[in-house]
Amino acid sequence: MTYAKVELFDEKLQEAALFFKALSHPARLAILNYLANSKVCISGDISNELPLSRTTVNQHLKELKELGLIRGTIDGSKTNYCLNKSRIDEMQFVIDQFLKGLSLPEGFSCKS
C-alpha cells in the first residue's frame, strides 16, 4: 500500500513530479547534457563518459526512454540514443508552468 498516495494529487502535479523525478539524479542530467551536445550517440559510448558501469547507465537510459525524453533506435548492432525534442519541450513547458506558480505576490512578507 505504501507509495500509493501519489495518485491522490492533482494530475498536473503528478505529471510535473514525474519530470522532476527523471531529472533527480546527476547521471541522468549528465546523459541529457551529453546527448544535447552530441548529434547522435550510442549507449556504449555514454557509459565511457560516466563514472558508472554500463549496466547502470543503461538503467538510467531506460528511465529517460520510458518518459519519452530520449529515443533509442536500432542502427545495425548498435542503438542510437538521442533527445526527443518535442518531449523535452513539453517538459520545459510543464516545469515553467509550475515554477511560475511559485512566484510570490507583491508585498509578500514573512515573519521570520
Added chain:
Amino acid sequence: MTYAKVELFDEKLQEAALFFKALSHPARLAILNYLANSKVCISGDISNELPLSRTTVNQHLKELKELGLIRGTIDGSKTNYCLNKSRIDEMQFVIDQFLKGLSLPEGFSCKS
C-alpha cells in the same frame, strides 16, 4: 557503497539534481503551491489540505526545509511555514540554466 556515486559528478549537476529531487513528489509540489498562495501558514493546516497524515506531511516539510526552500519559524506553540523567496529564486536560476543547456542546436537531426 551503493548510492555513493552521486559525488562523482559535476557539482553543478549535483546541485541541480538536489533541487529536482525536492520537486519529485506531488505532495511537495502541492505544499509549495499552497504556501505560494497563502501568506503564512502552519503545518497543521497543511496536513488538512493534503490526503496524507500529519506525520507524512511533516516529513515532506522537513525535506523542503533542509534544502532551504521553506522556513519554519516558531510563533508561540505553532510553527509558521513560508516560502524562502531568495532560495526559490536560486532554484529557478539553477533549473533554468540546466534546461537551457538542453536546447538543441539548429539543424539537429536524429535518424529515427
Added chain:
DNA sequence: TTTTTATGACGCAAATATACGTCACAATAT
C-alpha cells in the same frame, strides 16, 4: 486541573532507486 491540540522525535514496513554482475545473443573484428 483536565482535556484537547499542535509539534517534534523515533521507529517500522513496504515500495523504489542505485549500482553491479552475469548470461545469452547478435554483429563486428581478427
Added chain:
DNA sequence: ATATTGTGACGTATATTTGCGTCATAAAAA
C-alpha cells in the same frame, strides 16, 4: 572459426523514500 564488442534481460545487495503510528511535551481551551 574465434574473439571481441554492444545489447537486453535477469537477479542481487544496499540505500533511500513513502507513509504511518506512537510517544513525549508544551501550549491553549474546557
